Amino acid sequence: MVQEAFINGVSTRKMERLAQSLGIESLSAGQVSEITKDLSDQVEWFRTRPLEKEYPxxxxxxxxxxxxxxxxxxxxxxxxxxxxxxxxxxxxxxxxxxxx
The missing domain is CATH 2.10.70 (Complement Module; domain 1)
Structure with missing residues (x-):
């Protein structure tokens, strides 16, 4: 949910309210930052991975x-x-x- 909200441009501050509306009691700005950092790491891996196959x-x-x-x-x-x-x-x- 946090990654999807981040992708859609929801600010870190609004994430806590969004999480509460979904029944998640506490979601700190630090937790949101950690989740979005993980997403950024996944994107960087995808962008820089070697392409080892042939694509005709x-x-x-x-x-x-x-x-x-x-x-x-x-x-x-x-x-x-x-x-x-x-x-x-x-x-x-x-x-x-x-x-x-």
Whole structure:
């Protein structure tokens, strides 16, 4: 719930009220920070992982998503890159914001 709220731009301060509305008695700002740090670590791993397979076919598309930029949430184009492996499986290779 905390990761989803963070992705959707809910501030750390509002997280505690959100958690209480879902029946979670206490959720400190430190706990929220730790959870969102874990999410950031997962994103960094995905972005920097080595691509070790061959992808004979690659698709690139973009869509607009709400993205946290500094202290604001804005609409931004996000590139989505998919690859087709030699075995015929699709894999997401990258999801990157397109900064103008």
């Amino acid at each position: 076919v690659i698709w690139v598309d973009a869509l607009y998503e709400k993205v946290r930029c500094e202290r604001h949430v804005i609409s931004m184009a996000v590139a989505l890159v998919q690859g087709l492996t030699s075995e015929g499986n699709r894999e997401i290779l990258a999801v990157e914001p397109l900064i103008a």
